[in-house]
Amino acid sequence: MTRWGFGRGLRHSRLQSILAVAAIAAAVALPVVLVGVGGGVSAHELDQIQTAGYQIVVSASGTHGISNAHSVARAIEGVGQVTAASPILSVAIDAFVGSGGAQPVLAEGVIPDEFSPTLGPTESGLFPDPLPLGDPTDSVHYANGSYSGPASLDVLVSTPYVAEFGVTVGDHLLLGPDANRSQAVSYNVTGTFGVPLNLLGPTGAFAILLPLSDLQVLSGYATGPNASVPDAADTVEVAVASSIAANPGAIDRVESQVQALYPYYGVSALSQEAQQLEAASSVLTGFYLALSSVGITVGLLFLALVLLRRVEADRRSIGIRRALGLPGSSIAGGILRDGFLLAGAGALVGVAAGIVLVDALASWSSGAVQEAAQLAVFSPTFLAALCAGVLLLSLLASGVATRAALRIEITEALR
Amino acid sequence: MTASSVPSIVLRGVTRTYGAGSPDEVRALRGVDLAIPPGETLSIEGPSGCGKTSLLNLLGLLDRPTAGDVLWDDAPVGSKGERERARLRLERVGFIFQRFYLLPTLTTRENVELPMRAAGVPRDERLKRSRELVAEVGLAGRERAFPHQLSGGEEQRVAVARALANEPGLLLADEPTGELDSTNTDAILELLRSVQQRRSATLVLVTHNPVVARRARRHVTMHDGTIERDVREA
Numbered sequence: 001m002t003r004w005g006f007g008r009g010l011r012h013s014r015l016q017s018i019l020a021v022a023a024i025a026a027a028v029a030l031p032v033v034l035v036g037v038g039g040g041v042s043a044h045e046l047d048q049i050q051t052a053g054y055q056i057v058v059s060a061s062g063t064h065g066i067s068n069a070h071s072v073a074r075a076i077e078g079v080g081q082v083t084a085a086s087p088i089l090s091v092a093i094d095a096f097v098g099s100g101g102a103q104p105v106l107a108e109g110v111i112p113d114e115f116s117p118t119l120g121p122t123e124s125g126l127f128p129d130p131l132p133l134g135d136p137t138d139s140v141h142y143a144n145g146s147y148s149g150p151a152s153l154d155v156l157v158s159t160p161y162v163a164e165f166g167v168t169v170g171d172h173l174l175l176g177p178d179a180n181r182s183q184a185v186s187y188n189v190t191g192t193f194g195v196p197l198n199l200l201g202p203t204g205a206f207a208i209l210l211p212l213s214d215l216q217v218l219s220g221y222a223t224g225p226n227a228s229v230p231d232a233a234d235t236v237e238v239a240v241a242s243s244i245a246a247n248p249g250a251i252d253r254v255e256s257q258v259q260a261l262y263p264y265y266g267v268s269a270l271s272q273e274a275q276q277l278e279a280a281s282s283v284l285t286g287f288y289l290a291l292s293s294v295g296i297t298v299g300l301l302f303l304a305l306v307l308l309r310r311v312e313a314d315r316r317s318i319g320i321r322r323a324l325g326l327p328g329s330s331i332a333g334g335i336l337r338d339g340f341l342l343a344g345a346g347a348l349v350g351v352a353a354g355i356v357l358v359d360a361l362a363s364w365s366s367g368a369v370q371e372a373a374q375l376a377v378f379s380p381t382f383l384a385a386l387c388a389g390v391l392l393l394s395l396l397a398s399g400v401a402t403r404a405a406l407r408i409e410i411t412e413a414l415r
Numbered sequence: 416m417t418a419s420s421v422p423s424i425v426l427r428g429v430t431r432t433y434g435a436g437s438p439d440e441v442r443a444l445r446g447v448d449l450a451i452p453p454g455e456t457l458s459i460e461g462p463s464g465c466g467k468t469s470l471l472n473l474l475g476l477l478d479r480p481t482a483g484d485v486l487w488d489d490a491p492v493g494s495k496g497e498r499e500r501a502r503l504r505l506e507r508v509g510f511i512f513q514r515f516y517l518l519p520t521l522t523t524r525e526n527v528e529l530p531m532r533a534a535g536v537p538r539d540e541r542l543k544r545s546r547e548l549v550a551e552v553g554l555a556g557r558e559r560a561f562p563h564q565l566s567g568g569e570e571q572r573v574a575v576a577r578a579l580a581n582e583p584g585l586l587l588a589d590e591p592t593g594e595l596d597s598t599n600t601d602a603i604l605e606l607l608r609s610v611q612q613r614r615s616a617t618l619v620l621v622t623h624n625p626v627v628a629r630r631a632r633r634h635v636t637m638h639d640g641t642i643e644r645d646v647r648e649a
């Protein structure tokens with residue numbers, strides 16, 4: 001099979017060639033999609049963790065399980081290298097816009113002066129600085145361990161919320177613990193914050209931000225002046241000094257000190273989460289590749305069958321070439337070239353199809369699939385390695401066909 | 416490329432058995448002894464199934480004897496490795512088959528060029544020689560035609576040109592006119608005769624056609640796997 005017979009041979013068995021390319025393309029597109037999307041989501045999550053303004057999270061089991069949030073935060077701030085400790089309470093409450101009915105909304109209670117330093121570079125641009133929430137230290141309403149001062153009655157609303165309900169800065173928003181309008185309290189909209197969908201997801205889109213103690217009272221954790229109720233929060237986000245922010249070992253030491261303060265709360269460093277995420281991501285990628293290897297094996301078996309079929313169809317031509325004295329290497333070279341061309345074309349088509357498929361999902365699908373597709377990352381190194389792997393494995397498929405070709409008896413082929 | 420030397424061929428007690436030991440065993444050749452000096456024109460005649468093609472395949476190193484020796488210039492070649500046998504076929508043997516056996520995906524010129532390419536002949540020389548050979552067999556202007564665009568006579572001319580590509584010393588023709596009409600038969604035989612004379616090559620013609628056999632100076636008649644008669648014309 002010299003160079004001449006080669007290309008024409010593929011054209012003569014066009015349908016088989018197209019089917020072989022399609023089989024390999026389908027086999028290659030699968031890992032392109034799985035690894036592209038899976039890797040993209042993992043990388044995004046990892047980036048979120050690594051660019052967060054805080055490095056340690058304190059949490060407790062159960063709903064709003066940290067019961068002395070203000071004092072816990074102050075105690076944690078006393079640990080060396082800690083620059084801020086921001087208690088956060090997340091509660092679903094109801095909002096009333098104008099004379100309309102109740103709309104559920106995710107409310108987050110924060111201490112403004114503690115919250116801002118825990119915003120990472122991605123998030124900090126989304127919030128006004130300083131946060132226009134009245135009392136920056138949240139100590140007027142919540143002072144000396146009791147809810148005695150006046151509530152700030154300031155609230156920030158998310159830009160999706162603004163877009164949906166037409167609320168603007170200066171408006172009043174009725175907020176209540178449930179759908180009963182009579183229990184709602186009027187808040188002043190003092191600002192907005194941007195919430196890209198891919199940052200917080202759909203549940204975070206309709207969010208509002210208000211002082212921690214205001215939300216604690218509003219959501220029923222405190223009732224009236226001097227109420228003695230748990231000072232509840234979900235988590236405390238802890239930021240460390242920038243000099244150690246990129247040093248996992250130093251962060252782990254701070255984490256240990258915080259854990260020693262509160263052995264009954266869960267304390268974790270984001271660097272550990274990042275490591276766990278990376279490990280999980282590696283396992284997932286391995287699983288995707290193992291899954292894909294089945295498809296690639298099937299594709300290459302199909303290629304071997306197509307090449308074997310072509311050897312059988314070209315039996316006489318191969319016999320003639322061998323009778324004329326063409327060396328076996330020339331015949332083997334032709335089959336290897338055929339296999340390489342088909343596998344290479346399949347790999348390229350598969351890579352292109354995978355990328356186009358992910359683009360289509362990012363544009364035309366919805367929900368979690370669309371969000372995941374939008375985060376997909378296609379590593380040129382991975383794509384090149386995938387194509388190279390397919391080409392290398394095609395040698396096996398071609399080798400099977402070559403062996404069959406070289407075992408053809410000349411005199412039988414010429415009968 | 417220079418013309419390859421013309422081998423002196425000797426077959427000594429050659430036997431060829433197909434499917435040995437099986438119920439379908441066929442003894443195609445039974446202890447054949449034959450000597451072919453360089454430059455001879457020889458016809459091998461006989462009825463179908465008498466072993467003519469089996470003998471030709473052994474002469475051209477397409478097959479191996481079950482027993483006995485095939486000697487070229489006194490050296491045994493029947494037991495050589497396939498790579499060496501392929502090299503000898505490429506450089507020293509030209510085959511012409513009854514059914515032409517041109518490669519359907521190659522043009523006339525490419526079919527003629529094929530053995531030269533395999534032998535590593537430089538491109539310019541290859542092109543020059545293939546043009547000359549195509550012209551020599553009377554197909555100038557048909558270089559770009561594919562086999563399916565040629566008549567039977569034209570296809571056999573291409574096959575002759577291809578057989579001559581590496582200027583072999585041994586030309587083996589198996590029923591070269593079996594699928595041609597009388598006009599084309601005469602033309603092909605005349606072509607083979609003139610080529611053989613010009614190049615002093617050995618020409619072995621396998622045929623059961625008396626018209627073809629008459630072109631040879633020596634006539635070997637086979638029967639049931641053995642040489643029944645071996646006659647040289649004076």
